[in-house]
Amino acid sequence: MDTAINTTFPIEIHKSPVSHISTVDFDQLQFGKVFTDHMFEADYIDGKWTNCTIRPLSTLQLHPATSALHYGQAVFEGMKAFKTTEGKVMLFRPDANFRRLNESCVRMAIPELPEELFMDALFQLVRIDADWIPNTDEGSMYIRPFVFATDDFVGIKPSDTFKFIIFCCPVARYYSKPVRVYMQEQFIRAFPGGTGAVKAAGNYGATMMPLMEARKRGFDQMLWIDGVTHNRLQEIGTMNVFVQIDDTIITIPTTEGTILKGVTRDSCIALLRDGGYKVEERDVTIQELIDAHRSGRLHDAFGTGTAATVAPIGVIGYKDEEYELPPVESRKASAWLKHELWAIRKGIATDRFDWMWEV
Numbered sequence: 001m002d003t004a005i006n007t008t009f010p011i012e013i014h015k016s017p018v019s020h021i022s023t024v025d026f027d028q029l030q031f032g033k034v035f036t037d038h039m040f041e042a043d044y045i046d047g048k049w050t051n052c053t054i055r056p057l058s059t060l061q062l063h064p065a066t067s068a069l070h071y072g073q074a075v076f077e078g079m080k081a082f083k084t085t086e087g088k089v090m091l092f093r094p095d096a097n098f099r100r101l102n103e104s105c106v107r108m109a110i111p112e113l114p115e116e117l118f119m120d121a122l123f124q125l126v127r128i129d130a131d132w133i134p135n136t137d138e139g140s141m142y143i144r145p146f147v148f149a150t151d152d153f154v155g156i157k158p159s160d161t162f163k164f165i166i167f168c169c170p171v172a173r174y175y176s177k178p179v180r181v182y183m184q185e186q187f188i189r190a191f192p193g194g195t196g197a198v199k200a201a202g203n204y205g206a207t208m209m210p211l212m213e214a215r216k217r218g219f220d221q222m223l224w225i226d227g228v229t230h231n232r233l234q235e236i237g238t239m240n241v242f243v244q245i246d247d248t249i250i251t252i253p254t255t256e257g258t259i260l261k262g263v264t265r266d267s268c269i270a271l272l273r274d275g276g277y278k279v280e281e282r283d284v285t286i287q288e289l290i291d292a293h294r295s296g297r298l299h300d301a302f303g304t305g306t307a308a309t310v311a312p313i314g315v316i317g318y319k320d321e322e323y324e325l326p327p328v329e330s331r332k333a334s335a336w337l338k339h340e341l342w343a344i345r346k347g348i349a350t351d352r353f354d355w356m357w358e359v
């Protein structure tokens with residue numbers, strides 16, 4: 001066992017005697033299927049976070065009545081570590097993910113995580129598994145912190161005990177082709193007053209059935225429509241959506257509480273404005289989108305998210321129509337944005353917004 005580093009939440013470190021990194025083909029990484037050697041784990045018991053440990057990644061033993069499995073008190077985050085061209089290990093905006101995780105916790109009646117615990121756990125784990133961060137152009141390490149209720153109790157009440165875990169996956173590019181998204185008004189992802197603005201596990205469970213339907217029709221993801229008017233764009237499966245109509249880049253406001261406040265979304269708005277693009281946060285209706293497409297004014301559309309970064313949309317499906325977007329090579333905004341983000345993360349462009357944290 002290595003020594004505990006910080007004082008308030010000492011972390012016991014048990015390193016894996018052997019690494020399985022040599023068994024991994026880094027040229028064929030499938031997103032979310034390869035895991036690094038270690039994980040972080042802590043328990044919330046008697047009102048305190050305790051048992052903080054980094055240990056070899058392994059399965060969990062859970063009671064069949066574990067309340068998260070039945071009543072869904074579970075929240076998560078998705079963030080990334082990068083290696084710069086000089087080999088420095090950097091995290092992208094971990095403070096933003098920390099804040100959002102706690103917003104999710106508050107909404108789901110889960111105790112908030114102390115910042116010291118979250119950051120120490122994250123930095124130590126990333127340091128220990130830093131060799132797993134691909135050095136390639138589009139490679140990175142996806143990091144999954146999550147918290148879930150562990151009371152073994154049958155009955156609806158907030159759990160008294162929780163687990164906080166972090167594990168990591170080396171990843172490559174998420175989409176190799178422009179994304180085909182599908183819009184429909186029947187199934188709704190989130191409502192005002194619901195949990196759409198946080199990363200509650202159940203939000204995603206409820207999207208699987210409509211997604212399966214969309215996949216049968218040949219689409220990759222849903223482009224969700226709002227549940228109040230049934231005609232406004234919301235967001236894509238795990239991405240916020242941007243469209244360029246004429247020379248304005250528009251993204252959907254997050255004020256209604258139905259859309260996740262993407263860290264990439266926020267970063268893209270800042271970059272675009274800094275780069276002289278005109279950006280508006282306002283609603284876009286299905287009709288406005290279709291009209292813009294028909295009149296040749298829809299020049300670009302893309303999703304933004306940690307996993308996919310900036311993903312151009314190739315086709316938008318609605319009813320029995322497919323609205324095809326201009327070829328990716330002709331699109332300026334999404335290509336420029338993707339390059340800018342990449343250059344900051346790789347340490348090639350100046351980190352002018354102080355987004356990168358060295359590990």
Ligand SMILES: Cc1ncc(COP(=O)(O)O)c(C=O)c1O
Binds near residue numbers: 235237260263304
């Ligand atoms: C529903 C949803 N919207 C948007 C995003 C994009 O957020 P971020 O850029 O923070 O990854 C995600 C991914 O976390 C998501 O799950």
